Each structure stands twice: as C-alpha cells, then as structure tokens.
Amino acid sequence: MNRIPGFVIVGASLAGATAAQTLRDEGFTGQIVLLGDEPHRPYERPPLSKEYLLGKSGREKVFVHPESWYAQHDIDLRLATTVTALDRASQLVTLADGSLLHYDALLLATGSSPRRLNLPGADLGGVLYLRRLEDSEALKSAFAHSPRVVVIGGGWIGLETAAAARTAGLQVTVLEQGDLPLQRVLGNEVAQVFADLHRHNGVDLRCGVHVTALTGTHGHVTAVELADGTQVEADVVLVGVGITPNTGLAGAAGLAVGNGITVDQHLRTADPNVYAAGDVADAYHPSLGRQVRVEHWANARRQGVIAAKSMLGQSVVYDRLPYFFTDQYELGMEYSGYVDADGFDQVVFRGDVAGLEFLAFWLADQRVLAGMSVNVWDVTSGIEQLVGSGRQVDTTLLADPAVPIETL
Ligand SMILES: Cc1cc2nc3c(=O)[nH]c(=O)nc-3n(C[C@H](O)[C@H](O)[C@H](O)COP(=O)(O)OP(=O)(O)OC[C@H]3O[C@@H](n4cnc5c(N)ncnc54)[C@H](O)[C@@H]3O)c2cc1C
Missing domain, CATH: 3.50.50.60 (FAD/NAD(P)-binding domain)
Structure with a gap:
C-alpha cells in the first residue's frame, strides 16, 4: 500500500483545481494529490459552448492554470486516473489500477455528466x-x-x-x-x-x-x-x-446522497474527513435555509475555496447566492439569486426589454429573490445586496432605471 499523508482531491476540474490552489494559498505544506479521469489538466467548460466551439479562442485559453503551475506548487496532479472506490473507515481511495491512496482529508469534486437519451437511434453517429x-x-x-x-x-x-x-x-x-x-x-x-x-x-x-x-x-x-x-x-x-451529479463514489461509500452529495454549510459530509464542492455538492445554504445544488461555474470556483478552507479546519461557511452567466448572440447575461419555478408571484422589468438592455427581478411578497442583467454591466453586486437584504421594495421604483438599485 502506498500511504501518502495529506489531502486528496477527486475531480481535476474547476472546483478541484481551485481547492488545490486555495490549500497552497492558505499555507498548507502537506501533500496534495489531485486526481482526474480526463487526460487534460483542469480546464473551464464555459468556452466549450461559446468561443472555443466557434474557433474564436484556442485551447490554451481554457485551462485553469498553466501546465507548470502544478509542479511549481508541489501539487501531485494525476491525469487519466479514475478513482473507483472510497473506503472511509481506512481513509483510502482506490485507483483504477488497483493502487491505494491514503487521505487525511478528501474532497469529492466529481462534477456531473450529461443525461443520456434513452430512445431508439440514440447511439447513431452524429x-x-x-x-x-x-x-x-x-x-x-x-x-x-x-x-x-x-x-x-x-x-x-x-x-x-x-x-x-x-x-x-x-x-x-x-x-x-x-x-x-x-x-x-x-x-x-x-x-x-x-x-x-x-x-x-x-x-x-x-x-x-x-x-x-x-x-x-x-x-x-x-x-x-x-x-x-x-x-x-x-x-x-x-x-x-440536463446533467446528473457524479455521486457514485460517495453513494457506494455510504455517504448521504440526495440531489448530489449532501454536505453542510461548511461543505462537509457527515464524515468529518470528507468534503464535496461544485456541481456534485448538494449543500446546505444558510440564507436560503435549504439544501441547494448549483450547476454553474462561479459555484464550482467559490465552493472550491470554501471546501479547502474547511479542510484546513477554518470556520468558514458557504453562503454565496447562486450566480451564473450566459452569452448567446449579442446577449450577455448575469443572474444572481435563487427562485423555484413556482416560487415567485411577480416579475418586474427595468429598461429596454425589446432592445435587450434590461434588468429583470423575480419577487415574492414584494421581496426580490433573484435578479438578472441583460447587456447591463456592473450591477451584480447591487442585485446581490437587494436579494440578500430580504426587504420589501416598491415595484414602481424597482422598474425605474433612474433609481439606483442600492437605494431601493
Ligand atoms: C459546455 C458547457 C458550458 C457551460 N457554460 C457555463 C456558463 O456559461 N456559465 C456558467 O455559470 N456555467 C457554465 N457551465 C457549467 C460549469 O462549467 C460547471 O458548473 C463547472 O464545470 C463545474 O465544475 P466542477 O469542478 O464542479 O465539475 P466538473 O467540471 O464536472 O469536473 C469534475 C471532474 O471530475 C472528474 N471525475 C468524476 N468522477 C471521477 C472519478 N471517479 N475519478 C476521477 N475523476 C473523476 C470528471 O471527469 C471531471 O473532469 C458550462 C458547462 C458546460 C459543460
């Protein structure tokens, strides 16, 4: 058995790489092993449906860190390496080649996979x-x-x-x-x-x-x-x-799995040595008062930071509002907040909807639960403050572009 003291991260993508970076930024000098089943070092997925798909940017732009960064920070990055099992009692993970790795703390950042079509002809080429x-x-x-x-x-x-x-x-x-x-x-x-x-x-x-x-x-x-x-x-x-979270390892190891791997506000599972972050984590969100799993870039990045700090024993809580962005044609959009399909009773627009330069707010009982900006920039922190405040707003003022969001 190859006993390596230190931290093991399963999933070499955005959440995993951000966690590894945070561990070093926070002064952790122990061993960090970052295991990923893909052949590439950690990369960002948003360009894959946008500029990279269109050939407007090259491969070098998608990676989270330069290739040399891992060695420079003494991170043992192992690519094309699948973790096949987790033994929590012995604090070991099993790799596909049968070798074992010991962990003092383990982060599961295994992300998610596309849901497959189960229809006749779904396996055709193209x-x-x-x-x-x-x-x-x-x-x-x-x-x-x-x-x-x-x-x-x-x-x-x-x-x-x-x-x-x-x-x-x-x-x-x-x-x-x-x-x-x-x-x-x-x-x-x-x-x-x-x-x-x-x-x-x-x-x-x-x-x-x-x-x-x-x-x-x-x-x-x-x-x-x-x-x-x-x-x-x-x-x-x-x-x-749609996608499904990659919870197989956690589930087989007896960890609670609901809509993802169940973790608390510190991104810790019920096992104090095992954490989860990113697309796979179904985390308790203190401000929203419920478990939430978010399938977006900013969540993977931000949870990677918090999970690493938790692994180091810091008393940190993940309470950022869900945030995501998209770019389609001439539309650039940012969204902050959280609202169920039937969780709002009103939508208020501010600005020029037809001209694609506007804000939209989802409200329940005159409280803003989420806000979106379309081709309007530098308003996200104002929207987040408004959502976070939980206060009731005058919807006429909310709809008026002349009224600064911060004053509502
Ligand atoms: C095409 C595309 C476009 C997107 N665009 C946007 C966007 O515009 N805005 C936005 O907010 N979000 C966007 N997203 C979502 C965002 O990219 C994800 O939320 C983010 O990648 C999640 O990161 P993660 O590290 O949690 O998981 P992932 O990126 O899924 O990475 C998990 C990694 O773990 C590996 N792994 C899983 N199991 C094992 C195992 N047993 N052993 C070893 N390795 C394992 C996986 O292969 C994968 O490499 C987009 C996603 C895609 C696919």
Whole structure:
C-alpha cells in the first residue's frame, strides 16, 4: 500500500483545481494529490459552448492554470486516473489500477455528466453531447460539414450551442418539450425573451414537442422523429437534456446522497474527513435555509475555496447566492439569486426589454429573490445586496432605471 499523508482531491476540474490552489494559498505544506479521469489538466467548460466551439479562442485559453503551475506548487496532479472506490473507515481511495491512496482529508469534486437519451437511434453517429473538451472539438468538426443541426433540449447548453451554430451560419432547429425554453429556470416572462432571441436569429424553435426516436442511414443520424410523426432532418444532433451529479463514489461509500452529495454549510459530509464542492455538492445554504445544488461555474470556483478552507479546519461557511452567466448572440447575461419555478408571484422589468438592455427581478411578497442583467454591466453586486437584504421594495421604483438599485 502506498500511504501518502495529506489531502486528496477527486475531480481535476474547476472546483478541484481551485481547492488545490486555495490549500497552497492558505499555507498548507502537506501533500496534495489531485486526481482526474480526463487526460487534460483542469480546464473551464464555459468556452466549450461559446468561443472555443466557434474557433474564436484556442485551447490554451481554457485551462485553469498553466501546465507548470502544478509542479511549481508541489501539487501531485494525476491525469487519466479514475478513482473507483472510497473506503472511509481506512481513509483510502482506490485507483483504477488497483493502487491505494491514503487521505487525511478528501474532497469529492466529481462534477456531473450529461443525461443520456434513452430512445431508439440514440447511439447513431452524429448524436453528440457537450461536456468535455473532446465533445466541443467533435461538435466543432461536425459543424464544418453538417448544414442541418438539431438541438434536443432548450436549456443553457442547448441554447448556447444553437447560438454558436447559427453564428457559424448553420440551419438550426431546437426541440423543446416545455412551452418555452428555460421555462423552469426563468418562468414564462423571461423565458419568452430567450425564445424571441433565438427566433429572431433564425432558429426554428419548436416547443411542446416530444422526441420519440432518431433515425439514420449507414449508422449516421439523418432525422429526429417527433411524437406527431414529424421527421426533422438532421446532419448532427446535439443532446442537451440536463446533467446528473457524479455521486457514485460517495453513494457506494455510504455517504448521504440526495440531489448530489449532501454536505453542510461548511461543505462537509457527515464524515468529518470528507468534503464535496461544485456541481456534485448538494449543500446546505444558510440564507436560503435549504439544501441547494448549483450547476454553474462561479459555484464550482467559490465552493472550491470554501471546501479547502474547511479542510484546513477554518470556520468558514458557504453562503454565496447562486450566480451564473450566459452569452448567446449579442446577449450577455448575469443572474444572481435563487427562485423555484413556482416560487415567485411577480416579475418586474427595468429598461429596454425589446432592445435587450434590461434588468429583470423575480419577487415574492414584494421581496426580490433573484435578479438578472441583460447587456447591463456592473450591477451584480447591487442585485446581490437587494436579494440578500430580504426587504420589501416598491415595484414602481424597482422598474425605474433612474433609481439606483442600492437605494431601493
Ligand atoms: C459546455 C458547457 C458550458 C457551460 N457554460 C457555463 C456558463 O456559461 N456559465 C456558467 O455559470 N456555467 C457554465 N457551465 C457549467 C460549469 O462549467 C460547471 O458548473 C463547472 O464545470 C463545474 O465544475 P466542477 O469542478 O464542479 O465539475 P466538473 O467540471 O464536472 O469536473 C469534475 C471532474 O471530475 C472528474 N471525475 C468524476 N468522477 C471521477 C472519478 N471517479 N475519478 C476521477 N475523476 C473523476 C470528471 O471527469 C471531471 O473532469 C458550462 C458547462 C458546460 C459543460
């Protein structure tokens, strides 16, 4: 057995790499082993559906740290290394080659994986998913010789891919089973803005449709079949129907798993030596008063910091409001807060919605639960303060662009 004292991080991506950096920034001098099953050093995924997919930025831009950074900070980064088991009683993880690693503290930053389509024809060539660097590269090369792109699922990944494909001049159809894309996240009023945006940019957006099969010739997809018998012709199909957290290791080791690995506000599991952060963590959020799992970039980064500090025994709490961003065509958006699909009773707009320069607020009982800025910059901290304050606001003032948010 190879007994290595120190901290082990499973998942060499944004949350894991940020945690490793924080451990060193905080003065930890013990061993840090960062284990990742991908062949690449930690990289950021947002460019994979945006500038990297469009060939506007190169590979070197996606990485979290330069290659030399890991050795310089004495971080034992092991790539193409899958952790297959966790033995909490002995504080050991098992690697795919059968070797064992001891940990004093363990961070599970295993992220999430795309949900797969379980339909006839789903395994045809040209049916693609988008999570990893290779997926983005496969999609980019498919775009080069696939004039007709069909996107299944009108969520963030589906819509960003649709925008990239349209920007590349391709014919794009988006198939969404709900009444509007992003309806469950944004509600009808704001989801309509995204529907209009895509239609305005030439996407054939079809809502309320159910995909029943994919058909093809010579092993390659040629069409997507809908429940009403319609065949939508396709040269490439991108499936974006959500993700599932990679909780297998934690679950098999007897840790509590709900909508992710259950952790407290310190990002610690019920086992005091095991922590979780990023997409995989279902964390207790003290201000929201409930468990929350967030599938966004800022959450992975910020939780990586807090998990590392917790591992060092610091008394820190993760209480940042969920935040995310998207870029689609000429629309750049930031969103802060947390609201369930049926958790608000009013949406207030401020600014020019048709001109795509506005703010939107979701309220319940006149309290702002979440806010979004579209092509309006440097307002996120004001929105976060407003959401965090929990105070009731005058919605006429909230809608008035002349009234500074900080004064509400
Ligand atoms: C195409 C795309 C675009 C996105 N765009 C945006 C955006 O615009 N805005 C935004 O806010 N968010 C965006 N996101 C979401 C954001 O990238 C994620 O929230 C973030 O990557 C989560 O980081 P993570 O470190 O928690 O997990 P992940 O990035 O999923 O990394 C987990 C890593 O752990 C590895 N792993 C899992 N199990 C094991 C194991 N047993 N052994 C070893 N390694 C293992 C995985 O292979 C993976 O490398 C986007 C995501 C994608 C895919």
